[in-house]
Amino acid sequence: MGKKIGMKYLIDQLRKEHKLMSDQYRALLTVRDPQVTEYLFTQAREVAQAQFGKGIFLRGLIELTNVCRNDCLYCGIRCSNSNVSRYTLTREQILDCCEQGFKIGFRTFVLQGGEWGEERSTWIADLIRDIRHRWPEYAITLSLGEHTRETYAMWREAGADRYLLRHETHNERLYRLLHPQGMTIQHRLQCLDWLKELGYQVGAGIMVGSPFQSLNSIVEDIMYLADFKPHMIGIGPFIPQHDTPLARFPAGSVDMTARLYAILRLALPQALIPSTTAMATLSPDGRLRGILAGANVVMPNLSPTDNRSKYALYDNKASFGAESAQGIQQLSDDLSTIGYHIDWSRGDSPHL
Ligand code: SAM
Secondary structure, eight states, X not given: OHHHHHHHHHHHHHHHHSOOOHHHHHHHHHOOOHHHHHHHHHHHHHHHHHHXXXXXXXXXXXXXXXXXXXXXXXXXXXXXXXXXXXXXXXXXXXXXXXXXXXXXXXXXXXXXXXXXXXXXXXXXXXXXXXXXXXXXXXEEEEEOOOOOHHHHHHHHHHTOOEEEOOOBOSOHHHHHHHSOTTOOHHXXXXXXXXXXXXXXXXXXXXXXXXXXXXXXXXXXXXXXXXXXXXXXXXXXXXXXXXXXXXXXXXXXXXXXXHHHHHHHHHHSXXXXXXXXXHHHHHOTTHHHHHHHTTOOEEOOBOSOHHHHTTOOSSTTOXXXXXXXXXXXXXXXXXXXXXXXXXXXXXXXXXXX
């Protein structure tokens, strides 16, 4: 009984002060009492609703390309996976996706893809200019990996508003275990700093339950995010992909991911937190569980249907039904079962 009261006190303290000590985060991540976890989720929901009401923002996800120069050990589109049939959408295909999305009602796009060399950055800049010119009211989000400060500046100048770059893990040792030689956490964090300086709304985040990840490293991530204060937080469970060196590891957990949404909602009340595709992939009610833990964004897939299976970051990645732009009615119906609805606005960060 005393322990339960102590844990609820911690949750109240996090809601009030927006931060805890590392041991206290560890306790919240591991508490087994269902009443305490439900209390955590309820507090997070209340905070999300105070900021955003019961509206869930949508972002139309366009997977531009599965061509990637990187070789991240967890990722199905890593450059050394020779079983991937590589594609890059044409400018016309991308604009077509934007047009379709606009008609459905989307006002934010996420252009995501594998990481290209800097020599193709001007192609992206021209694309951003085209989109900005044709649909001035769109918010344009990029998720294209690590680049030079100059490239980020060029894309910002061309009209990009937001940038998602998960830091993946703040722990240096774990980062090295998950990435090829040459990729460093220091450079990843440098990129996030540059993006912020350049005036992007920035998203950082991690994979939950990745191989070799410890509870301490997750706590380290919470501390980093609470300190960096990104506008957006992208977190999803790790899911193995059969052609990668990490194929035999188990997937991360929906429950642990939901706890992280809740803790980060209380730490950063104004953050935009998607309930991610990986949540929906692992569990039919994964998306809704994320929302009930304080997430407030969903990113339906707007990519051409023929290409979706080729953007296989992990096995069985959900991209149809309520995960797709074509399944918006289903998403809307699902949301209404828990008393939420779609918010069709651009959904900018309130702390701008
Ligand atoms: N190349 C860009 C980058 O590095 O940010 C964007 C594309 S990358 C494929 C998008 C995200 O997919 C990564 O940040 C990573 O967290 C996630 N991802 C990749 N492989 C995954 C896996 N096996 N399980 C879960 N998430 C994965």
